[in-house]
Amino acid sequence: MSAGKIIGYIFAGIAILFGVLFLIAAFDGRPVAQAISNFIIAAVLIGIGVVIIIAIKMREPKPKQEIIQKIDVSGDIAMERLKCKNCGALLDKDSIKLAEGAIIISCPYCGTTYQMVEEPKW
Numbered sequence: 001m002s003a004g005k006i007i008g009y010i011f012a013g014i015a016i017l018f019g020v021l022f023l024i025a026a027f028d029g030r031p032v033a034q035a036i037s038n039f040i041i042a043a044v045l046i047g048i049g050v051v052i053i054i055a056i057k058m059r060e061p062k063p064k065q066e067i068i069q070k071i072d073v074s075g076d077i078a079m080e081r082l083k084c085k086n087c088g089a090l091l092d093k094d095s096i097k098l099a100e101g102a103i104i105i106s107c108p109y110c111g112t113t114y115q116m117v118e119e120p121k122w
C-alpha cells in the first residue's frame with residue numbers, strides 16, 4: 001500500500017468519524033436548527049470520507065494477470081538448469097516470457113528467440 005493511499009484512508013476515516021460524531025451530537029437534545037445544521041455537517045463529512053475511499057479504490061491498478069504469469073514461469077532452481085537451444089548458455093528468469101499462453105525464450109547471449117515446445121526435464 002502506497003503512502004498516498006494510507007493518507008487518503010486516514011483522511012477518509014477522520015472525515016467519517018467526525019461525521020458520525022456530528023450525527024450523534026444532533027440527537028443530544030439541542031435546538032432543531034442546530035440539529036439540522038449538525039445533520040448537514042455530518043452528511044458532508046461522511047460524504048467526503050466515502051468519496052475519498054471510492055477514489056482510492058478506483059485508482060487501484062489491476063496487475064493480477066502479470067503476477068500470475070510471473071508465478072507460472074518462476075522457480076529459481078528450475079530456471080538455473082534451462083539452457084539456450086542455440087548456444088547452450090544458461091538462461092535466467094529474465095530470458096523467459098509468457099506470451100499468449102506460450103513460453104517464449106529469448107537468449108541474451110546469441111539473440112535467439114524461440115518457443116519452448118517440449119517439457120524441460122527436471
Ligand SMILES: [Zn+2]
Pocket residue numbers: 084085086087088089107108109110111112
Ligand atoms: Zn543462445
